[in-house]
Each structure stands twice: as C-alpha cells, then as structure tokens.
Amino acid sequence: MPPNDIREHKSNSKPHSQSTADLDPPQTSASSATANKIRYRSPSASELLESGLATSPTSDSHQSLLSIDGGKMTAKRAIGRHESLSDKIHRHRGLLLLISIPVVLITLVILLMPGASTSVIEEYALKSSEGGGSNSRKYAVIFDAGSSGSRVHVYCFDENLDLVPLENELELFLQLKPGLSAYPNDPRQSANSLVSLLDKAEASVPHELRPKTPVRVGATAGLRALGHKASENILQAVRELLKDRSRLKTEANAVTVLDGAQEGSYQWVTINYLLKTLGKPYSETVGVVDLGGGSVQMAYAISEEDAATAPKPLQGEDSYVREMYLKGRKYFLYVHSYLHYGLLAARAEILKVSEGSNNPCIVTGYDGTYKYGGKAFKAAASSSGASLDECRRVALNALKVNDSVCTHMKCTFGGVWNGGGGGGQKNMFVASFFFDRAAEAGFVDPTQPVATVRPADFEEAATQACNMKMGEGKSKFPRVEEDNLPYLCLDLVYQYTLLVDGFGLKPSQTITLVKKVKYGERAVEAAWPLGSAIEAVSSL
Ligand SMILES: O=c1[nH]cnc2c1ncn2[C@@H]1O[C@H](COP(=O)(O)OP(=O)(O)O)[C@@H](O)[C@H]1O
Numbered sequence: 001m002p003p004n005d006i007r008e009h010k011s012n013s014k015p016h017s018q019s020t021a022d023l024d025p026p027q028t029s030a031s032s033a034t035a036n037k038i039r040y041r042s043p044s045a046s047e048l049l050e051s052g053l054a055t056s057p058t059s060d061s062h063q064s065l066l067s068i069d070g071g072k073m074t075a076k077r078a079i080g081r082h083e084s085l086s087d088k089i090h091r092h093r094g095l096l097l098l099i100s101i102p103v104v105l106i107t108l109v110i111l112l113m114p115g116a117s118t119s120v121i122e123e124y125a126l127k128s129s130e131g132g133g134s135n136s137r138k139y140a141v142i143f144d145a146g147s148s149g150s151r152v153h154v155y156c157f158d159e160n161l162d163l164v165p166l167e168n169e170l171e172l173f174l175q176l177k178p179g180l181s182a183y184p185n186d187p188r189q190s191a192n193s194l195v196s197l198l199d200k201a202e203a204s205v206p207h208e209l210r211p212k213t214p215v216r217v218g219a220t221a222g223l224r225a226l227g228h229k230a231s232e233n234i235l236q237a238v239r240e241l242l243k244d245r246s247r248l249k250t251e252a253n254a255v256t257v258l259d260g261a262q263e264g265s266y267q268w269v270t271i272n273y274l275l276k277t278l279g280k281p282y283s284e285t286v287g288v289v290d291l292g293g294g295s296v297q298m299a300y301a302i303s304e305e306d307a308a309t310a311p312k313p314l315q316g317e318d319s320y321v322r323e324m325y326l327k328g329r330k331y332f333l334y335v336h337s338y339l340h341y342g343l344l345a346a347r348a349e350i351l352k353v354s355e356g357s358n359n360p361c362i363v364t365g366y367d368g369t370y371k372y373g374g375k376a377f378k379a380a381a382s383s384s385g386a387s388l389d390e391c392r393r394v395a396l397n398a399l400k401v402n403d404s405v406c407t408h409m410k411c412t413f414g415g416v417w418n419g420g421g422g423g424g425q426k427n428m429f430v431a432s433f434f435f436d437r438a439a440e441a442g443f444v445d446p447t448q449p450v451a452t453v454r455p456a457d458f459e460e461a462a463t464q465a466c467n468m469k470m471g472e473g474k475s476k477f478p479r480v481e482e483d484n485l486p487y488l489c490l491d492l493v494y495q496y497t498l499l500v501d502g503f504g505l506k507p508s509q510t511i512t513l514v515k516k517v518k519y520g521e522r523a524v525e526a527a528w529p530l531g532s533a534i535e536a537v538s539s540l
Pocket residue numbers: 144145146147148149151220221222291292293294295296342432433436515525526527
C-alpha cells in the first residue's frame with residue numbers, strides 16, 4: 001500500500017468489529033478552503049503555493065513588451081539626428097506615451113480574449129500559482145501496468161481538486177500492448193516498454209512543476225500472477241528507469257503491485273469522483289465492477305452496521321471493508337478482487353474444466369489452443385457445437401458458485417462474502433471488458449462513453465454467439481476482433497454468469513456499462529488511476 005494511502009484504513013486486524021480508534025476523526029470545521037473537498041491528513045493547497053518562485057507574470061510580460069517596443073523606436077530615430085538618446089526620448093516623451101498606451105491596451109485585450117490565446121492564459125494561471133496565487137495546479141502521472149497492456153494517465157487538478165484540462169482533454173491518456181508481465185525473464189526490457197509513455201507523459205507536465213509532480217506505477221493482475229521474485233525484479237527495473245530518465249517525483253513505494261482491494265477502491269473513488277457523488281450519503285454513491293484481463297473487482301459502499309458484521313476474510317485475502325474519508329464523509333467500502341477471474345484468465349479456468357477435451361463454450365468449428373500466463377490450453381469445439389446451457393454449467397463450475405466454504409453468510413463465489421448488498425449497490429457502473437465485449441457483440445455503441453444494459457443482454461447475445469459457426473462470425477458480429485471470435489460464446493456466457501450467479505444481480509437489473517464518465521463538457525477514462533492520482537495529490 002502506498003505510504004500516503006492516508007484516508008483509507010484496512011481493517012485486517014479487526015475484521016469483525018471495525019475499530020475506528022486509529023482513524024482520523026471526521027473533520028467538521030477544517031479550513032473553509034478544504035471543507036467541501038476530499039479530505040486529507042495533510043491539507044496541501046497552501047503548501048503548494050511556495051513563496052518566491054515567481055514574480056507576477058502580468059507585470060513581467062508587460063515590462064518586456066514595453067521594453068522591446070521602446071528599443072525599436074529608439075534605434076530608428078537615432079539614425080536621423082545628432083542628439084543624444086536621452087534628449088530624443090525626452091523631447092518625444094509625449095509621442096512615446098501616445099504610442100505605448102494603445103500597444104499596452106492591445107496586448108491586454110489579446111491576453112484576455114477567450115479562446116484565441118488559451119495557452120497564454122493557462123501559462124499565466126500556472127505561474128501565478130507558483131507565486132502564491134489562488135490557482136494552484138497539481139499534476140499527477142499514473143501508470144496502469146495492467147495484465148494486457150500498459151497505460152499512462154496525466155491529470156491536472158486545481159486547488160479544489162477539480163480536474164482541469166491539459167490541452168483539450170481532462171487527461172493525457174496513452175496506452176500500449178503488451179503489459180509488463182509479457183517479459184517475465186527480462187526486467188530491463190519490461191521496464192523499457194514504458195519509455196515512450198513516460199517521455200510523452202513527462203513532456204505534458206510544465207517543466208518547472210516536474211520535480212513536484214508525483215509519478216506512480218501500479219501493476220495489477222499480470223504481475224500479481226507472476227509471483228513475487230519475477231515481479232519484484234521488474235518493478236526494480238521500473239524504479240531505475242524512473243530515476244535515470246525522469247525528473248518527476250517518485251515517493252517511496254511509488255512503484256508497486258497494487259493489491260486487488262486497493263485497485264477496486266481506487267476504481268470506486270474514480271467513478272464517484274467523476275459523478276460528483278463523493279460527500280453524499282453512502283446509499284447515493286454507485287457501486288463498481290471492473291473486469292480486467294487477469295482479475296475482477298467489485299466495490300460498493302455499505303452501512304456502518306453491515307461493515308460491523310463483515311466476516312473474517314479468507315486466509316491470505318484482504319479484509320472486506322475499508323474505511324475512507326472523502327469530502328467530509330466517512331465511507332465503509334466493501335471491496336473484493338478475484339485473481340484469475342478477469343476475462344482472459346477466466347477463459348483458462350473454463351478451458352481447464354474440460355481438461356484437454358472439447359469444450360461446449362468454444363464456437364462451433366474451432367479447434368485451436370488458448371495461451372494465457374505462459375500456459376497453453378486446448379480450445380476445441382464439441383462435435384455437436386457450442387451450447388449455451390452446457391457452457392453455463394461449465395462456467396458455474398469454474399466460478400465455484402456453490403462452494404461449500406460459504407456457510408454462514410451470503411457469498412458471491414469461491415466462498416467470498418457478497419457484502420450484504422444495500423443502497424450502495426443499487427446503481428452499478430461496470431467497466432473494462434464488460435463494455436468492450438458488449439461493444440464487440442454489437443449491443444453497445446462503442447462511440448458512446450456509457451451504455452445502459454441488463455445482464456440479460458449478455459445472455460441474449462450469448463445465445464446468438466453460441467449458435468453460430470466460425471464461418472458466420474464476421475457477418476453476424478462484424479465488430480468482433482478476429483482473435484476473440486472463437487471465444488465469443490465463452491466470454492458472453494462468463495460475463496452473464498459472473499454478474500448474475502457470481503455477483504447476484506437480477507438478469508433484469510439495469511446496469512451502466514462505462515468506458516468514460518462525463519465530467520462537465522468532457523469525458524474521462526473510467527479507470528482506477530484517477531483514484532490513485534487524487535490520493536497522490538491530496539498528500540502534496
Ligand atoms: O484506462 C483504461 N481505459 C479504457 N479501458 C481500459 C483501461 N484500463 C483497462 N481497460 C480495459 O481493461 C481491459 C483489460 O484490463 P487490464 O489489462 O488492465 O487487466 P487487469 O486489470 O486484470 O490487469 C483492457 O482490454 C481494456 O478494455
């Protein structure tokens with residue numbers, strides 16, 4: 001856990017009775033500047049305003065404009081007459097003043113005109129913040145080292161911790177494939193795969209702010225599954241890369257494997273921050289599901305009473321409830337991450353059930369091999385073809401839905417507590433592969449940031465996908481990527497099964513599939529790095 005994970009407290013030691021003794025008390029009358037913001041242990045806005053860094057940029061720029069103008073005029077007149085420079089200036093001081101005033105006025109108008117000189121105004125805002133003005137800008141650079149790819153997000157916040165645009169967007173977002181875990185035996189090459197992202201991210205942060213701008217690298221399921229030694233070697237190489245190549249600020253523990261619960265809680269903060277539901281009662285916040293390649297997370301706020309009855313986590317697992325203060329309110333966040341149940345990992349789990357023989361989830365006519373995590377799995381259709389019902393049975397088996405470990409509580413799957421439901425789970429924002437596969441299957445518009453669907457829509461699309469033959473794939477599902485085609489029945493059945501049998505949603509419940517969330521006029525990626533960035537800048 002990052003050291004400045006300040007408003008979040010795992011309850012590992014006392015999972016049954018969530019002690020609040022070690023928590024900061026809710027701040028009821030903190031300085032008015034921070035009263036309505038996300039709260040931090042070290043209020044920071046004033047600290048960012050370091051004194052003496054810059055003089056007023058307004059007076060600077062006007063001075064320099066005047067002196068350039070004056071210099072030119074003086075030089076021209078000196079050619080024609082034999083009097084001293086100061087005499088001439090003195091004699092024509094009226095004329096000089098007359099010329100200077102419109103020049104200054106025109107310059108001011110240009111500077112203040114909206115649109116035409118946005119970059120100048122942005123620059124001004126940045127400089128004045130350094131001088132101690134009210135426009136404190138804080139940047140954060142967050143790498144999402146996901147199992148299937150690496151991404152970088154650069155965010156810029158104002159002093160209220162609202163996102164402000166960098167250029168035209170509210171974040172710089174870049175991604176590439178494959179992820180760090182694709183180089184298990186070559187840490188240097190693995191780290192170097194981030195170079196292009198790092199260079200572009202750093203270039204988007206103003207020069208003078210780079211040493212103050214935190215950079216974090218959070219690795220998720222790919223490195224989690226790689227094992228401690230191999231992943232630590234890769235992370236060490238990334239730390240060295242940052243040290244050698246970047247001027248950004250690396251806090252201790254800036255480069256880590258995120259634990260799944262941390263990833264899930266950042267995702268919850270991201271979505272609720274963008275929806276502006278932070279600070280509202282827990283039942284008005286939304287819950288999140290994030291289906292990655294390697295792991296899947298669910299997080300939603302629960303009541304204090306439910307938090308108090310949270311069961312002990314399974315051995316080796318994180319506690320189920322995290323306590324967080326956000327915008328003056330204390331939340332009890334139920335969060336759990338399931339390693340090996342991200343979409344790409346789940347394919348392997350489902351193929352393992354059929355152990356080297358045909359599998360009813362594979363699209364009719366396909367006979368191949370599925371590679372995941374350095375292993376190969378037979379992926380061959382039954383001679384009778386794919387079958388929705390049989391695939392459902394295999395998926396339920398892979399998910400261990402009726403696991404006997406679940407005795408004294410309501411479970412999702414694999415013996416994991418379901419959190420008890422409640423108002424915080426009423427509205428679910430479901431991200432990553434849920435959105436992507438729904439778009440490929442054709443029941444969601446990929447150009448829109450969100451879509452309202454029901455779990456039943458996944459089942460309906462699965463019925464089509466499980467009934468088709470490989471040869472029909474392109475015409476029936478024109479948006480499906482070729483590599484995904486043999487697995488379309490499997491993916492959609494798994495997604496339906498995960499939502500309904502795993503997470504206990506009703507097939508008819510409306511859920512929001514989310515790629516981006518609108519924030520003012522613009523939209524921001526619905527991904528955990530924003531939650532991490534908010535935490536990072538909160539402790540500045
Ligand atoms: O920032 C993002 N923007 C859009 N999609 C994302 C982002 N992060 C992850 N995804 C989606 O999640 C999928 C796989 O997740 P990832 O590679 O992060 O696996 P993991 O979370 O299990 O490590 C990607 O293919 C992509 O669809």
